[in-house]
Amino acid sequence: MLSTTQVGDYERNGYLAVENVLTGAELEELRRLTDEFVEESRRVTENDAIFDLEPGHTAASPSLRRIKHPISKHPTYAKYASHGPILDIVECLLGPNLRYHNNKLNMKNPDNGSAVQWHQDWAFYPHTNDSILEVGIALDDMTEDNGALMVIPGSHQGRIWDHHQDGLFVGAITDPAFRADDAVPVTVKAGGITLHHVRMVHGSKPNESSRPRRMFFIGFYATDAWPLIPGADSLEDLDGRIVRGKPTLEPRMKELPVRLSLPRVPGGSIYEQQEKLRNPLLKSDS
Numbered sequence: 001m002l003s004t005t006q007v008g009d010y011e012r013n014g015y016l017a018v019e020n021v022l023t024g025a026e027l028e029e030l031r032r033l034t035d036e037f038v039e040e041s042r043r044v045t046e047n048d049a050i051f052d053l054e055p056g057h058t059a060a061s062p063s064l065r066r067i068k069h070p071i072s073k074h075p076t077y078a079k080y081a082s083h084g085p086i087l088d089i090v091e092c093l094l095g096p097n098l099r100y101h102n103n104k105l106n107m108k109n110p111d112n113g114s115a116v117q118w119h120q121d122w123a124f125y126p127h128t129n130d131s132i133l134e135v136g137i138a139l140d141d142m143t144e145d146n147g148a149l150m151v152i153p154g155s156h157q158g159r160i161w162d163h164h165q166d167g168l169f170v171g172a173i174t175d176p177a178f179r180a181d182d183a184v185p186v187t188v189k190a191g192g193i194t195l196h197h198v199r200m201v202h203g204s205k206p207n208e209s210s211r212p213r214r215m216f217f218i219g220f221y222a223t224d225a226w227p228l229i230p231g232a233d234s235l236e237d238l239d240g241r242i243v244r245g246k247p248t249l250e251p252r253m254k255e256l257p258v259r260l261s262l263p264r265v266p267g268g269s270i271y272e273q274q275e276k277l278r279n280p281l282l283k284s285d286s
Contacts, residue, residue: 002092010093014156014197015186021085022137022191031139033076034105034214038062052269054107054114065114065271067105070216077105081218082243086135086193090220093195094131097245099238102134102219104269108147113207115147115282117172117274118180120155121219122199123163124171124261125229129254130156131222132198138188139214147207148185149194149215150282156197160257169261171273172280173201180281199256203282224252229260 002010002018010016022030041051042059050073052066070077080086081100090098102125107113121134142148161173180201186194194215196202207213223242227233239247265273274280 001088007092010195010197013153014200015151015153015202016195017186017188017192018089018195019189019192021089021193024191027139027191029076030080030137030216031214033074034067034139037067037070037073038064047268047272052271054109054112056112063109063112064107066107066269068269069103070105071100071103071218077103077216080137080216081241086137087244089193089195090133090135091244093133094220094222095245097223097248098243099221099223099241100218100243101221101241103217105214105216108204108207108213110146110207110210110212113147113213114271115206115280116204116270117277117280117282118178118201118203119163119172119270120160120199120201122160123169123259125198125227126256126258126260127221127225127227128251129222129225130198130256131225131252133195133220134198135218135220136194136196137216137218138190138192138194139216140190140212142186142188142194142213142215143209143211144185144187146209146211146213147204148187148213149196150180150183150185150203150205151196152180152183152201155201156199158199160199160259161201162259163261165276165278167263168276169264169273170276171265171270172277174277205282222252224248224250226251228258229262
C-alpha cells in the first residue's frame with residue numbers, strides 16, 4: 001500500500017519508487033529465470049519473437065537488450081501480472097479495476113547496455129483516459145551510472161511531443177523544441193519497483209558501469225481505459241487480462257492531448273524504431 005504522501009508525489013511528479021516489494025526468494029527466482037533466457041539466446045543470430053539482441057551479440061558472448069513479452073513466455077514471469085503487493089500499490093493510483101497489457105524485460109549489460117531515447121508511452125498507445133502506468137520491477141540495483149530510468153518530473157501533465165521523423169513514427173521525441181534540462185534519475189534497490197505515468201517523458205542512458213541493470217516492466221490500465229488505435233486485441237483478450245476488479249463496456253472519456261503513432265516504421269521494438277533517429281539525444285557522453 002502507499003501512503004497519502006506517496007500518492008500525492010505520484011500525482012504531482014508522475015513517478016514513484018517503492019523499495020522492498022519483492023521477497024528475496026522472488027528476486028532470486030526472476031534472476032535465475034532471466035539467466036536461463038540469456039543462455040537460450042545463444043542459439044539466435046538476429047532479433048526474433050522472444051529476443052531483442054544488443055549489437056555484438058554472439059553465441060559465445062550472448063547480450064540482450066530485451067526479452068519480449070515475457071509474461072507470455074513463462075509462467076514465472078506471468079505471475080507478476082497478478083502479484084498481490086504490486087497490485088495493491090497500483091490500485092492506490094489507478095483504482096480497483098485493473099488489467100495488464102504491455103510487458104518486457106529490458107536489459108542493460110555492463111559497459112554496453114543500450115540507451116532508450118526520450119519518449120512518452122502515451123505516444124505509442126493513447127486511450128480514452130490516462131489511468132495507465134508502467135511498473136518496473138528491479139532485478140538489480142538501479143543507480144545513476146548503470147542506466148537508471150530518467151524522467152522529467154511533471155511532464156505527464158504537459159504536451160504530447162512529436163515522435164515522427166520524415167512522416168514516420170520512430171518511437172522517440174523528435175521535436176527540435178524539446179529540452180531535458182529538468183530530467184532526474186530514478187534509483188531503486190533490487191526487489192523494489194518504479195511506477196511512471198503513461199504521459200511521463202522518460203528515457204535512459206547506456207550502462208557505463210560494471211554492473212547489470214535489468215528491469216521487468218508491466219503496464220497496468222484501469223479497465224475503463226480503451227485503446228484509441230485499432231489493434232488485434234479482442235474483447236476476450238482485454239477481459240482475459242483483467243487482474244483485479246471487473247470488466248466494463250463503458251469507456252471513461254477524458255479530454256487529453258493525443259497524437260497518433262501512425263504511420264509507423266514497420267515492425268520491431270522501440271530499440272529498432274529508435275535506430276532510425278538521425279540525432280539521438282541520449283548518448284554515452286551526454
